[in-house]
Amino acid sequence: MLSLRQRLMLVHLLAILLTVGATAAAGWWLLSQSVHRQLDAALLAVAEAEVAMLADGDGGPVRVHEAPTGSAPPSLTRIDRLVQIIDGNGHALARSSNLGSENLPAPAALLAQLAAGATIFDTLPDTSEEPLRMVSVPTHAHGRSYAVQVAGSLDDVNHTLQSAAFLFTGMAVALLAALGWAGSRLSRKLFVAIENIVDQAHRIGDSNLHQRLPHPGDDDEIGHLVNTLNAMLERLEQGFEMQRRFTADASHELRSPLSRLRAEIEITLRRPRENSDYVAALRSCLDEVERLTTLVEELLMLARIDGGQERPQAELASLDSLAADAVSRMAPVAQDKQVALMLVNELVAPVQVDRGPLSLVLRNLLDNAIKFSPAGGCVTLRMLADHDGTRLTITDQGPGIDEAEMPFVFDRFFRGSRPRAGEVDGFGLGLALSQAIMHAYGGKLEAANQPGGGALFIMRLPSLSTV
Numbered sequence: 001m002l003s004l005r006q007r008l009m010l011v012h013l014l015a016i017l018l019t020v021g022a023t024a025a026a027g028w029w030l031l032s033q034s035v036h037r038q039l040d041a042a043l044l045a046v047a048e049a050e051v052a053m054l055a056d057g058d059g060g061p062v063r064v065h066e067a068p069t070g071s072a073p074p075s076l077t078r079i080d081r082l083v084q085i086i087d088g089n090g091h092a093l094a095r096s097s098n099l100g101s102e103n104l105p106a107p108a109a110l111l112a113q114l115a116a117g118a119t120i121f122d123t124l125p126d127t128s129e130e131p132l133r134m135v136s137v138p139t140h141a142h143g144r145s146y147a148v149q150v151a152g153s154l155d156d157v158n159h160t161l162q163s164a165a166f167l168f169t170g171m172a173v174a175l176l177a178a179l180g181w182a183g184s185r186l187s188r189k190l191f192v193a194i195e196n197i198v199d200q201a202h203r204i205g206d207s208n209l210h211q212r213l214p215h216p217g218d219d220d221e222i223g224h225l226v227n228t229l230n231a232m233l234e235r236l237e238q239g240f241e242m243q244r245r246f247t248a249d250a251s252h253e254l255r256s257p258l259s260r261l262r263a264e265i266e267i268t269l270r271r272p273r274e275n276s277d278y279v280a281a282l283r284s285c286l287d288e289v290e291r292l293t294t295l296v297e298e299l300l301m302l303a304r305i306d307g308g309q310e311r312p313q314a315e316l317a318s319l320d321s322l323a324a325d326a327v328s329r330m331a332p333v334a335q336d337k338q339v340a341l342m343l344v345n346e347l348v349a350p351v352q353v354d355r356g357p358l359s360l361v362l363r364n365l366l367d368n369a370i371k372f373s374p375a376g377g378c379v380t381l382r383m384l385a386d387h388d389g390t391r392l393t394i395t396d397q398g399p400g401i402d403e404a405e406m407p408f409v410f411d412r413f414f415r416g417s418r419p420r421a422g423e424v425d426g427f428g429l430g431l432a433l434s435q436a437i438m439h440a441y442g443g444k445l446e447a448a449n450q451p452g453g454g455a456l457f458i459m460r461l462p463s464l465s466t467v
Contacts, residue, residue, distance in 0.1 A: 044119070050064065054085065119135065209233060339370050
């Protein structure tokens with residue numbers, strides 16, 4: 001099995017061979033056509049000159065016009081040109097001296113074409129010792145039909161083409177070698193860059209995800225691939241970092257109630273106590289166990305959502321009834337804090353939504369708004385139609401969200417300055433869990449501050465149907 005590099009090199013060499021071969025063949029063919037056209041033009045010029053002289057004659061004996069021997073240098077246009085004048089029946093009336101006693105062929109088919117007035121070019125491979133190229137031109141002079149035939153040797157043409165073939169072959173070999181060398185260098189550079197990327201990819205693990213693949217420096221396909229892989233590594237690094245931070249935060253949040261629970265039990269067991277003391281201790285331990293249970297359930301739900309498992313079959317419910325039920329459930333908590341709950345329905349038509357995720361998110365957001373609302377404040381849940389679905393807003397009259405903390409409000413285990421100071425209970429998972437649930441069910445949760453003060457949370461969810 002050939003490697004990718006070997007296959008690419010083989011394809012590269014085949015492409016070069018085909019290109020160079022086709023170029024050389026095309027060049028030789030063009031040269032051959034040009035040389036043959038030049039020979040045909042020279043033969044035709046001599047024949048037309050004889051035709052003109054024949055027409056200008058005085059009607060005497062037909063003869064080929066050649067310079068007398070020794071009277072002048074031979075004409076370059078007449079050298080190696082065999083000239084013959086025939087009548088309409090193919091009888092030779094005059095011949096050039098270099099023909100001797102030989103005749104140029106005049107078969108019946110050629111005579112018929114000449115009688116029709118056509119100028120005929122023929123190649124005669126076996127007429128004489130050398131292959132000939134002949135042109136036959138019909139003419140009329142002094143009331144009779146004639147034809148002038150002029151032939152020339154093809155040896156010079158063949159020698160020229162043979163020399164051109166050697167020249168093109170040499171050029172093709174040189175070009176093939178040059179292109180092969182250039183292609184080898186380019187492919188070597190390409191594969192060196194790929195090997196560097198592969199080596200660096202092998203060295204990157206979970207402990208050094210901050211490293212990146214080396215960029216080849218060119219904005220080509222390899223460069224785009226490296227940019228894409230580096231962007232993926234950056235996302236992986238962020239995911240690993242979030243996982244590490246999540247594990248550390250979860251360990252811290254689990255350790256705190258366990259430490260308090262252990263301290264409560266140890267203090268209670270140091271000496272005998274009254275039954276009321278044991279009951280108070282057990283109630284305190286039960287509170288811590290409930291906090292732990294809530295934390296573990298939220299962590300388990302987040303893990304299932306991350307794994308794509310927290311998607312049971314949709315259970316449809318009316319949005320207005322679901323919101324009214326959430327307000328009713330949170331009313332006792334609001335009364336304890338002396339906070340009013342208000343439900344405003346601005347929907348033009350009833351909307352059906354998935355009961356499971358929406359009810360949990362509503363309780364989380366209402367509980368969060370009640371915690372941060374001062375005594376005598378008001379929390380408002382408003383429902384209204386949006387351009388791409390349904391929008392629910394929950395507003396409170398609390399201090400709002402610090403602008404520096406706004407980008408982190410949906411991070412897991414993130415707690416603002418007030419919760420960290422102990423003013424508000426919680427683990428910092430409510431908003432993160434609500435956002436994860438909204439994303440899992442195709443919705444979105446946004447946070448902002450109201451112009452007049454207080455926090456604003458917006459739930460955007462696509463409505464499943466209207467009734």
